[in-house]
Amino acid sequence: METIITGGIWSVITVGALIIFAGIGEIMAERTGVLNIGIEGIMAMGGVMGVLIVNAYVPNAWFGLLAAALVGMILGIIFALATVTFKANQLLVGLAFAFMGNGISGLIGYPVTSAPTLASFPAIRIPLLADIPIVGEALFNHHLLVYIAYFVLPIVAYRIIFRTRHGIAIRAVGDDPAAADASGISVHNIRFLYTTFAGVMFAIAGAYMTLALTKTWAEGIVAGQGWIALTLVFFSRLNPITLVFGALLFGGATSLSFIGQIQEWPINSFVLGMAPYIVTLLLILFTNIKLRRVKPDEAGTIPAFLTLPYYRE
Amino acid sequence: MVTQVEAPLVKLENIWKSFPGVLANKGAHFDLQAGEVHALLGENGAGKTTLMNILAGLYRADQGGIFVESNQVEIRHPQDAIAHGIGMVHQHFRLVNNLSVAENIHLGWEQTPRFTSPEALAKRTETLSAEMEFDCDPYALIEQLSVGEQQRIEIIKVLARGARILILDEPTAVLTPQEAKELFKTLRKMTDDGRSIIFITHKLKEVLDVSDRVTVLRNGRNIGTLPTAICDARAMARLMVGQHVSLPLERKRQKYGETILALDNLTAKGDHGLASLNGFTLNLRKGEILGVAGVSGNGQSELAEVITGLRALEEGKIFLDDEDWTGKPAAEIAEAGVGHIPEDRNEMGLVLNLPVLHSAIMRGYNNEPLRKGLWLLKNEAAALALRLMAEGDVRAPNIGVLVRGLSGGNQQKLVTRREIDIAEKVLVAMHPTRGLDVAATEAVRQALIEHRDNGVGILLISEDLDEIFSIADRIAVIYEGQITGLFDAAQASRNDVGLLMGGSRVGMENMR
């Protein structure tokens, strides 16, 4: 019984890390007013890249990660050029990236489809903490990337957004680009920077998935995780700390369904499979009811200028 | 004091600037002497804001040069302007609503420490505002402040960044007369400290009260720069408007009809949840233009919205033609003959991205002859659009061009004509001539007068006293959601009205 719980918590955390990588990237981008719905596509590209490098060239997972990050940066730059510089419609370009990313990654992933990855990340076990009964192993015996996802990224992101001069600029760009521009901030450059950053993070998330989680590549392996990350970003109201909770919640619900299957609980496994989505929806519903009375045409609590390009005369 | 012999501190030479469909500056030039208060005068659309935006780095001129202390400089960006000590306080503040006062002041300022905390920023803000002798709550969100307070924050922002040259764009547009006086005192103090000030205005009195020199712009060109001491209102007006001076429109001696619209003790909340109409009572008569004067923010928007069915009343009743119309929906009210020229035609009155046709039939689409059952009859729709355009003298190549391709004047003429067309009983007009050039302004005012002569009651809500005094038959003043004064136009004095707008209770003797 204990190992089940431990295993369950462990998998929640590892799966959650995936959401956090992608989600932090998207949070930063959305804070500046750019909505990228093509997370899936870039994740797929990162994922396939990681496996390709590892299986075909250098059997070192870190190299794979690096290659994926590079690809993510290039894709991020292309997205930024299209939406920030050329001011094309963000939703369209995002959708295009989702399609293109899936298609191209499937194409170049042929040679390594379903082959096991030759290298992965070593688990780092933190001595004293991991010895805590039940939860110790679950919480403190992970890859370095996982520790980064939970202990570094959200805190750094939060501090940047809310505790730096730069963070004020970021928020201003997302909430009122005209005001930011008039204050001497380059709206274009900040959006470009964080859109590119988001691309890097999506690719890293993808590589993490194929190199650490599933340890293989197949077409469609991203399986909607990108969309999940997107919804959790909305749900977190662009707060990195809340995102972690959302990731854990969703991962928890997913994990529960696996545990249920293994334990042969009387609840149907499919029903359990639907649980994460239902739980997230219910949570969204309840947290929104507590908010002030919203006019029907307000699209929720995202920065005022999300998806609107900024024109300067 | 100002010495005429020195080289100017700032000089703009031969500035040309165009936007799609509009030529804003045509070879304009301007210069500023150190330590002076220089007024930039002109009516709406003369190019004053555009010219100053170029100096402040928000726009880039198509052609022309900027000189600071006799050196030509490139100002491509607000930061370049600040580097030269030039800072601008705009008419529409560049403050971020969701950020706090402290965060706004520290936005984009390299002296802000890299790592901040709300407390640290608050402390710095308090220090700064103490220097300027303002006080403010650094933690308050901008959207919680009054307009006057927001303006002060804008000024602090600009001064904190070391601006020696301050540009103010229509600063008194959102202030009460008393606040405006305070502002002018502050400006004088700043010039005593060695700063130079440019302020953009269209109000002759301000120019005379406060400036050392005045430059008049008309039609994108500099018509003349004069020391204020030798100017008088009439001369400046003539320069501003050219030889086309608006003749005071004839006001026939009106025989008032009965009350067509009775507003009884209206109480309503504004968008921020605070009461904006507070026991508002007013009667509008058939065949009169009743001007409602007031500084924006005293309940005017809410008043128009409540009458036209766009906002709910908490208390009070509205009677149209003696029938209780409280709480009726907007479509029915329009149907009953109430037209509404909105305060922002781009926000509500028109759809910029669709053809003129779509905006022209917005009121008429749901009735005969345009509508038959489910169907919208194309020919009838086109006929309506063409008729409105012809009657309203709206210049456009055809009804298929997008509304955004029309000039501001033509857009406003379209809205005006469309609303007049349905306003059989009442017309609510909110600053209908704001932002229009002389020709369009005259056209709109003429249309309003004609419509009044047809027996319709017109409620003219405006903060522009020129507009009100030129065509209103009666003048009311709105302050903090109530009527604080009501006069026959012939007996109203601008002074009294101005004072009431600012909240004082003087001048009630002539009330009706």
Added chain:
Amino acid sequence: MIETLVNTLSPRWKLQRRGNYSRLRGYVFKISAVIISLLIARWAIESTGESAIELSQTVLNMTFKTAFGRKQFLKLATPLIINGAAMLLALRMQLFNFGLEGQLFVGAFAATAIGLNIDGPPSLILILMFLGGMAGGMLYALIPTLMRLKNGVSEILTTLLLNPLAIQFAAFIGMDAWRDMSLAGATANATAQIPYELPAYGEINGGFIIAVLIVIVLWLAFANTTWGYEVTIVGAKMNAARYVGMPVVRNMFIVMLVSGAIAGISGMIQLAEVTHRYSARLSQSYGWMGINVAILAGYDPLAILPWGLFLTLLLFAGTILKAKGMSLEVVIALTGLILFLTSLGEVLANYRLISIAKLEKQVRNEEDALEEERSFL
């Protein structure tokens, strides 16, 4: 910034934003986007050693020269066109119904329930299934609509969550609750066969006719009805719609629900025409392809037909390529590329290059015109 770029590179030219919009220009850019994408695809194919010309010949032959090909082509075009219509309707109101996939599945489920459990004359059952499909899709679209109208939750968020939920449910039905145990292998994990089939007319399947009808009705509604006009205004400028008293909330409601209903119809058609069994394999991302079609069609309902057929051809080519050992992914990537270039083209259609000399001339002309206007005062 692009203006800076252009201005630094060529001081004699300047990028100016256009003041007007020409539909023709929009078309030109879209077609160019397609052509460029096809050229890139051709380059990608040729670099693997195949001849693109031969390949296209094969595809066209197999699609149009055989009766089977033509029938399959139209059957594939059906869900793309219907979902395209569903999305276009929602987009006209600035409602982002990304949940078409889910609504499709739920609509099909309702039709399945009817088809498997109710007996009667085929035409009656088919009509009931049709209505069931509509109802299923509509009800599933109700959830995000209510959350948006009552709580301000963005429908992007909710519809994206509801999709995998519906697919998971479909898997549940097909693999578990209503599973037909006699099936094995590739066709396993689906329900029993539904004994009703939509009639076909020669080579044209009934579903395609329904699809075309839906598009025509949509077009008529937008072009000629007051409701269509209201939807256009609400979508273009909600404040203007409210200002004249149009029922904004009610229209948002109706549009979202009808959009879901239409997606549900496409689910029912897939069921009754193509798979005849309900399972998670019912839709091959038809909802997403429909979204693609709607975006390419822009604001014009009639354009759904040509764009729908075009994308069908691409997807069809993909399946043929797959059979020949090449990959389907090229085609998916291609659709993405077309979308990408289209969005760029949209932007370029709004800027134009103008020489400084011409600009000066323009300035002088405008100046003269303004002088004329003033002299009439």
